[in-house]
Amino acid sequence: MGSVSDDFDVMRILKSVLESINHSSSNLNSLNEVQDKLKVEIRGRKFLLVLDDVWNENYSLWETFKSPFKDSAQGSKIIVTTHIENVALTMRSFETHKLKGLSDEECWNLFLEHAPSTAMDIDALGKFREIIVKKSGGLPLAAKTLGGLLC
Known part of the structure; x- marks a missing residue:
């Protein structure tokens, strides 16, 4: 669903x-x-x-x-x-589980994994690391989506 x-x-x-x-x-x-x-x-x-x-x-x-x-x-x-x-x-759940977001490093690595390697070289992209990690907010889907948007 x-x-x-x-x-x-x-x-x-x-x-x-x-x-x-x-x-x-x-x-x-x-x-x-x-x-x-x-x-x-x-x-x-x-x-x-x-x-x-x-x-x-x-x-x-x-x-x-x-x-x-x-x-x-x-x-x-x-x-x-x-x-x-x-x-x-x-x-009225029996159990609740609070999930933690990804660390900044995990967010960045996931972003890089989904960003096309031809979009920019990693050094140039690294200048935007702080902004990208902040925009991802620790959410894996956000990091993957931001990486994919570079396509």
């Missing part, structure tokens, strides 16, 4: 999960129908669902979202990634 971001449309996300299980598109038009069908499909089955870059802190939306998954097999997991600590608190 892709990034959720601030558009936490429960119907759209649950329908997408259902369609990925069935490997076909769904013509269900109400949230209740989608929840019921998903509940039937998941009942007794083990799953791993990853929701990336979630911003929504609305407790009632989360409860609506989680309801079809309650009868799944033991060991099923929903993993949520977020930059907002309150999202994890709203989910």
Whole structure:
């Protein structure tokens, strides 16, 4: 599943999960129908669902979202990634893990790995090291993207 971001449309996300299980598109038009069908499909089955870059802190939306998954097999997991600590608190997570950003050196090396070697020579590029590392903010995707932009 892709990034959720601030558009936490429960119907759209649950329908997408259902369609990925069935490997076909769904013509269900109400949230209740989608929840019921998903509940039937998941009942007794083990799953791993990853929701990336979630911003929504609305407790009632989360409860609506989680309801079809309650009868799944033991060991099923929903993993949520977020930059907002309150999202994890709203989910009533069992465990939260705060990830550290890359060090300046790791950021720089990742940037260089994805920058085309023909764009500039390393010495010339080194003049921008501090700016590039700062712009990356310790985020691997940012370092890779900045390197790739030189293409």
